[in-house]
Amino acid sequence: MSRRAGQVEGRPDADAPVRVIGEVLARRREGAYWLLSFSAPELADRARPGQFVEIAVEQKYSLLRRPFSIARVSRQGPAAGTVDVVFDVGGPGTEWLTQLALHDLVDVVGPLGTPFPLPKRRVPCLLIGGGYGAAPLFYLAEELTREGLRVDMIIGAATRERILNPIEAKRASATVTFTTEDGSHGVQGRVTDVLAQTAETCRSAVVYACGPMPMLRAVSEACAELELPVQVAVEEHMACGVGVCFTCVLPVRGKDGEVRMRRACLDGPVFNGARIAWDETRFELGPPPDVEEDEVEDEASGRLTDDELWGEQ
Numbered sequence: 001m002s003r004r005a006g007q008v009e010g011r012p013d014a015d016a017p018v019r020v021i022g023e024v025l026a027r028r029r030e031g032a033y034w035l036l037s038f039s040a041p042e043l044a045d046r047a048r049p050g051q052f053v054e055i056a057v058e059q060k061y062s063l064l065r066r067p068f069s070i071a072r073v074s075r076q077g078p079a080a081g082t083v084d085v086v087f088d089v090g091g092p093g094t095e096w097l098t099q100l101a102l103h104d105l106v107d108v109v110g111p112l113g114t115p116f117p118l119p120k121r122r123v124p125c126l127l128i129g130g131g132y133g134a135a136p137l138f139y140l141a142e143e144l145t146r147e148g149l150r151v152d153m154i155i156g157a158a159t160r161e162r163i164l165n166p167i168e169a170k171r172a173s174a175t176v177t178f179t180t181e182d183g184s185h186g187v188q189g190r191v192t193d194v195l196a197q198t199a200e201t202c203r204s205a206v207v208y209a210c211g212p213m214p215m216l217r218a219v220s221e222a223c224a225e226l227e228l229p230v231q232v233a234v235e236e237h238m239a240c241g242v243g244v245c246f247t248c249v250l251p252v253r254g255k256d257g258e259v260r261m262r263r264a265c266l267d268g269p270v271f272n273g274a275r276i277a278w279d280e281t282r283f284e285l286g287p288p289p290d291v292e293e294d295e296v297e298d299e300a301s302g303r304l305t306d307d308e309l310w311g312e313q
């Protein structure tokens, strides 16, 4: 396929991924991160929070596309048909993305993977983001709010500079608690240090999390203690991104209790955090969460089950 802005390849099904040649509409710093905005109306129409895109980078850096969470799509107004991703520079592919100029073309496949399931009941939701992992949670917050659900957030990072868009976090949620490991903003510590207290104060019934894998493990284990259902968007290393190579597998317990390797790119990236067999992964747990048992005892009996919340998974 030659590269011409607006070119689209893919099945006509409403939720099938498409390959799009998008035009870069913005590329700018977003605190410690970068924001890339490109035109991709067919992708924007199909995308849901939790899904990701695969962006081709210059071939000298590898034939493999790079996966990025969809941070926002615009379907109406002057920005209609645009898709945003937020990224951190970690290697040659992301470094190359920072060099893109306005009107350059990007070759993108998406939306890929599973979206965050929305609760079937109108319950308060706690969204927990770590670093750039907060990006898809703003998009999720918009969707939950539109459905009339209360949204609270915990946003954590190593330092103040690495808290993604604190103003947007305040706008997107009823309450937001910031944590930084060095104490430069909000509460000093990790997101799990404030999870129990926040969930109790906000009467949260479900948790959604996105961020580094050790954080997702810690959040999942804290939620298990609190008997809170949790959905996590994982970030496993990916090669093909479309279910062919099995690079991205993760041990996940089925409803029958059997642990099977599931592909993060196709069966995920969103999984029920309680179902991931974290002990069988390489992700180390951080310090134990500061959970006080008596804070959650009263709430626990009223918890909704996974089936009540999002049905089959």
Ligand SMILES: Cc1cc2nc3c(=O)[nH]c(=O)nc-3n(C[C@H](O)[C@H](O)[C@H](O)COP(=O)(O)OP(=O)(O)OC[C@H]3O[C@@H](n4cnc5c(N)ncnc54)[C@H](O)[C@@H]3O)c2cc1C
Pocket: 052, 061, 064, 065, 066, 067, 068, 069, 070, 085, 086, 087, 088, 089, 090, 091, 092, 093, 094, 095, 132, 135, 234, 235, 236, 237, 238, 239, 269
């Ligand atoms: C579902 C998903 C969503 C993601 N969302 C974001 C996001 O919103 N913002 C962001 O900054 N990063 C995100 N990442 C991580 C991002 O894909 C990597 O940072 C990026 O691929 C690194 O490419 P590079 O060439 O700069 O670095 P390199 O380290 O040179 O990458 C080389 C190869 O390793 C893979 N790789 C490297 N780091 C990761 C990683 N952490 N996770 C998965 N594969 C990796 C790349 O896909 C590539 O194939 C996401 C990853 C996944 C799987």
Ligand code: FES
Pocket: 237, 238, 239, 240, 241, 242, 243, 244, 245, 246, 247, 248, 249, 263, 264, 265, 266
């Ligand atoms: S990245 Fe190839 S199967 Fe998931």
